[in-house]
Amino acid sequence: MSDAPQQNGTAFPPRVFSGIQPSGGLTLGNYLGAIRRFVNMQEANQGKGIETLYCMVDQHAITVPQSPADLTRNTRELAAGYIAAGLDPAKSILFNQSQVAEHAQLGWIFNCVARMGWMQRMTQWKDKAGKNTQNASLGLFAYPALMAADILVYHATHVPVGEDQKQHVELTRDIAAKFNHDYGVDFFPMTEPVIEGAATRVMSLRDGSKKMSKSDPSDASRINMTDDADAIAQKIRKARTDPDALPSEVEGLKDRAEARNLVNIYAALDNRTVDQVLSEVGGKQFSEFKPMLADLAVARLSPISTEMARLMQTPDEIDTILRSGAERARAIAAPILQQTYDIVGMIR
Ligand code: TYM
Numbered sequence: 001m002s003d004a005p006q007q008n009g010t011a012f013p014p015r016v017f018s019g020i021q022p023s024g025g026l027t028l029g030n031y032l033g034a035i036r037r038f039v040n041m042q043e044a045n046q047g048k049g050i051e052t053l054y055c056m057v058d059q060h061a062i063t064v065p066q067s068p069a070d071l072t073r074n075t076r077e078l079a080a081g082y083i084a085a086g087l088d089p090a091k092s093i094l095f096n097q098s099q100v101a102e103h104a105q106l107g108w109i110f111n112c113v114a115r116m117g118w119m120q121r122m123t124q125w126k127d128k129a130g131k132n133t134q135n136a137s138l139g140l141f142a143y144p145a146l147m148a149a150d151i152l153v154y155h156a157t158h159v160p161v162g163e164d165q166k167q168h169v170e171l172t173r174d175i176a177a178k179f180n181h182d183y184g185v186d187f188f189p190m191t192e193p194v195i196e197g198a199a200t201r202v203m204s205l206r207d208g209s210k211k212m213s214k215s216d217p218s219d220a221s222r223i224n225m226t227d228d229a230d231a232i233a234q235k236i237r238k239a240r241t242d243p244d245a246l247p248s249e250v251e252g253l254k255d256r257a258e259a260r261n262l263v264n265i266y267a268a269l270d271n272r273t274v275d276q277v278l279s280e281v282g283g284k285q286f287s288e289f290k291p292m293l294a295d296l297a298v299a300r301l302s303p304i305s306t307e308m309a310r311l312m313q314t315p316d317e318i319d320t321i322l323r324s325g326a327e328r329a330r331a332i333a334a335p336i337l338q339q340t341y342d343i344v345g346m347i348r
Contacts, residue, residue: 012189016041017156019055019097019147022074023066026081028223028301029212032199032268033162039086041160041194052092053154053329054082056322059097059104059146063139064128076318077308081225083321084307095325097150102333106149106340107142113179114145118171124164148172152188153333160194163201164211169193183343199268205239208257223297226305233294236262241286248282250274259286266293269300 018038020030042052056078058071066074075096082094097103119125119141129136139146147168151159152175159169169191176188204210204221212222220235227235240258247253253260253274266289267277281289311318341348 012155012157014045014050014158015154015156016045016050016052016158016160017055017151017154018053018160019057019060019150020078021061022056022058022071022078023061023064024074024214026078026225027202027212027214028225028265028297029162029199029202030214031081031085031225031301031304032197032202032265034160035082035085035087036268037160037194037197038082038092041158042087042092046091051154051332053156053332054087054092054094055097055150055329056095057097057147057150059139060143063137063143076315077226077312079318079322080308080311081304083311083318084304089321089325093325093328094321095329096322099322099326100153100329100333102153102330102337103146103149106153106333106337107146109340109344110145110148110152110175110179111142113175113182114142114148114171118174119144122171123167144168144171145175148175151191152176153336154329155189155336156191157189158192158194163195166193166195185343187339187343197268198264198274202265202268203257203261205235205261207240208261223301225301225308227301228305229298229302232297232301233291236290236294236297239290241290246278246281246284246286246289248278250278252278252282262286262289262293266296269293269296 018034020026020034026035038052038054045052056075058075061071061074079094079096083089087094122144125141125143128140148171151169151172159172161169170193173190176190179188180186202212204212204216205223206218206221210216210221214222216222220238223232223235239262241262242256242259244256244259246259246263253263263274263277263281266281267274270277281292338348
């Protein structure tokens, strides 16, 4: 992790925050682009007095319709995924966004700082609202201001995310800078997105130009964290590729989006660089490489999905972990919100 961001000479102590929406099953994209990197940051920051906070952002999930039963289940399943993948409630603060009211409270203040034009430029808003913006929820439009609040209510300095969230973290900086400027303070840090590694943008298995996503109508386009070994192997076998053999060097993947995606996934799952992988598999046909990838994916993912299923059998234990995480999170967030109220002139 790079040094603490500076703002007008003030150093903010490093603190890590990130979140995932409990809006459906977890995908391999969420795992490689986010959760696995959350675990790495948890481990790298142990014993340094740097908190790592990881959230289930249920208030973001309801910006599009969710059935109540699914929301509850998906929130627990996401928590189970975090824990099964290696996030440890003794090392990181794991909690549910709606359990810490300070997010929404600061979110309102940021709704009044952010500008309509900033929100309109967000690609996720354009993608999710589609053509019928008049019918999209106000929450979907304001979504990035709440995300800024998630981050800044902890004065978080580093936010591990996949590439698709970079624009939102940049907007978080814009909101922090405008707040600081408007009120003449040096209160919110300039948060840095942490986007590193081979799999910060895992693509669809059916179309190398589209992100792997839980909302893609085709289940064959993604690997779900709950897929069994057969489903994983079958999806990889059917993954779209081109007829050529794999190259021995990275340049050979240029203009071969599907091939590049599979090699990136392999490298990320195997904790190696793309160069290292290509030096081993260069020259192989996909008929040989795909079974290698399927075996590796099953070996890495099945212990996680087995553990998730085990944890889901005791939902009360998950809820207890989340409640205690929320208490710890609130202990950090409440004083920062109170100071924000003071700055804004709200009597407390
Ligand atoms: P969400 O729930 O869509 O995705 C959660 C995380 O997974 C990453 N991700 C991917 N990474 C690589 N390849 C993919 N195909 C892929 N798909 C998803 C995302 O980049 C993200 O890191 N707005 C956020 C949630 C959020 C948040 C926050 C994140 C709310 N508040 C505060 C960080 C900090 C979102 O919708 O992520």
